[in-house]
Amino acid sequence: MLDIRAIRDNPTAVQQSLQARGGDHWLLVDQVLACDERRRLAETAKQDLQAARKRISKDIGRLKGQGQDTSAIETEVRALNEQITTLDAAADAAAAEQTTLLLNLPNLPHPACPLGSDEAANPVVREWGTKPDLAAPKDHVELALQHRLIHWDDGIRIAGSGFVVYRGQGARLERALINFLLDSQASNGYEEVNVPLLVKRECMEGTGQLPKFEDDMYGTDAGEEGVNHLFLAPTAEVPVTNLYRDTILSEPELPVRMVAYTPCFRREAGSAGRDNKGIIRMHQFDKVELVQIVHPDHGAEVLEQLTGHAESVLQRLGLHYRVIELCTGDIGFSSAKTYDIEVWAPGHGKYLEVSSCSWFSDYQARRMKLRFKDAEGNNRFPHTLNGSGTALPRLYVALLEQCQQADGSIRIPPALVPYFGADVISS
RNA sequence: GGAGGGGUGGUAGAGUGGUCGAUUGCGCCGGUCUUGAAAACCGGAGAGCCCGCAAGGGUUCCGUGGGUUCGAAUCCCACCCCCUCCGCCA
Numbered sequence: 039m040l041d042i043r044a045i046r047d048n049p050t051a052v053q054q055s056l057q058a059r060g061g062d063h064w065l066l067v068d069q070v071l072a073c074d075e076r077r078r079l080a081e082t083a084k085q086d087l088q089a090a091r092k093r094i095s096k097d098i099g100r101l102k103g104q105g106q107d108t109s110a111i112e113t114e115v116r117a118l119n120e121q122i123t124t125l126d127a128a129a130d131a132a133a134a135e136q137t138t139l140l141l142n143l144p145n146l147p148h149p150a151c152p153l154g155s156d157e158a159a160n161p162v163v164r165e166w167g168t169k170p171d172l173a174a175p176k177d178h179v180e181l182a183l184q185h186r187l188i189h190w191d192d193g194i195r196i197a198g199s200g201f202v203v204y205r206g207q208g209a210r211l212e213r214a215l216i217n218f219l220l221d222s223q224a225s226n227g228y229e230e231v232n233v234p235l236l237v238k239r240e241c242m243e244g245t246g247q248l249p250k251f252e253d254d255m256y257g258t259d260a261g262e263e264g265v266n267h268l269f270l271a272p273t274a275e276v277p278v279t280n281l282y283r284d285t286i287l288s289e290p291e292l293p294v295r296m297v298a299y300t301p302c303f304r305r306e307a308g309s310a311g312r313d314n315k316g317i318i319r320m321h322q323f324d325k326v327e328l329v330q331i332v333h334p335d336h337g338a339e340v341l342e343q344l345t346g347h348a349e350s351v352l353q354r355l356g357l358h359y360r361v362i363e364l365c366t367g368d369i370g371f372s373s374a375k376t377y378d379i380e381v382w383a384p385g386h387g388k389y390l391e392v393s394s395c396s397w398f399s400d401y402q403a404r405r406m407k408l409r410f411k412d413a414e415g416n417n418r419f420p421h422t423l424n425g426s427g428t429a430l431p432r433l434y435v436a437l438l439e440q441c442q443q444a445d446g447s448i449r450i451p452p453a454l455v456p457y458f459g460a461d462v463i464s465s
Numbered sequence: 466g467g468a469g470g471g472g473u474g475g476u477a478g479a480g481u482g483g484u485c486g487a488u489u490g491c492g493c494c495g496g497u498c499u500u501g502a503a504a505a506c507c508g509g510a511g512a513g514c515c516c517g518c519a520a521g522g523g524u525u526c527c528g529u530g531g532g533u534u535c536g537a538a539u540c541c542c543a544c545c546c547c548c549u550c551c552g553c554c555a
Contacts, residue, residue, distance in 0.1 A: 078516090082523095085524045085525085088525085094535075095536040098483080100484090112535045286512085417512080
């Protein structure tokens, strides 16, 4: 959520910043300002009348105590009440409309964010390692079938397309990777947390998935909208960041650093037929996620640090990858600045996104009323960040494809051997 | 699922129609005292919004939402949540 005061103070700057994203979000700015104006006028008028009512009501109490007749001024208050009711309704309506508009406004891209309209404009920031020298690389589907690691037909039988079953060494490899990632990130200084996968609507609003992207989310339909309706978390970012929704941290509690493994659930509406080979785009997938809540002074540097943490696991596995920076037209709704980490998949001949590391400035904190009390005793909004550390399926793909050997076996990277219990997968 | 109890400020816990946004204990912050600390004493301290350059003023908030009333933490209704016991169950 953007700061309404900041919008009031410099609407042109806000509009220009939003225009860099492309689309027509910026047109909402004038509507928000109009709502804000109406709201404040109504609230001010209402509060003046409420002050009068309060004063008179106290008089009534006092006069009645003295046994005097108060019927005349009671009538006066009744008239005040009618006006208050009207103004209150007007203020509430304007406030509700303003909130809706603000919830639909994305974050402002950070000035350092490269300008561009789409992913073609995303600069490569750095590369690590080199592409393995493979004569005729197989893709992960072929390798997984060959070693009976992943069963697509089982997934379809149980849940339909977009779901797979890992079996035997395939399941063991998935579990080994999860444990490896959790241990690695915990040693990078993150507290491991294990959270519910079903979350309330307000959590989804807090991190910015709702109200804009409801079509992409799975939800339970038990109960009417609002009370028992829960959403399946599309990323651990939602339950983990919202652990601190509506709280006031003390400054020494910062930074908060958490890591969580969770399955993630996404409808992937509208992406049928896209990246649908193998396990690259799934309705359910595993992910290890990093979340940080930090002092606003440190947001920028922590984004670099957190991205480094995400990269560290790829380095430990010896997988070639590159880091790209998303341009203004490609960053996510809530993000101010984002790095994507793409790991090399030789069987596909392309890089796959395994991590997206974002700095949300105070956008999410505002939405979820997450604050901290600074040294002067003022309540302020901290910055939130998160990044995958990493997503499992594409890491799995990259591992199979980069570590395949001429005889078709899969070499297990040394760092993973203690988790997997063997140094090779061969049929 | 059944029965009962309860949701008040960081916390514990008062408050059953009118100077109550709220007594008090603990905890916290500042000060006095002390070589320092503790103790004791004094003082401070909730959140949001509105008006204001500011100083400051106003208003709302006692689980949530309605209602009664000139006036609601206090009365009425609905809902949510928590606790205890019973039942069921991984």
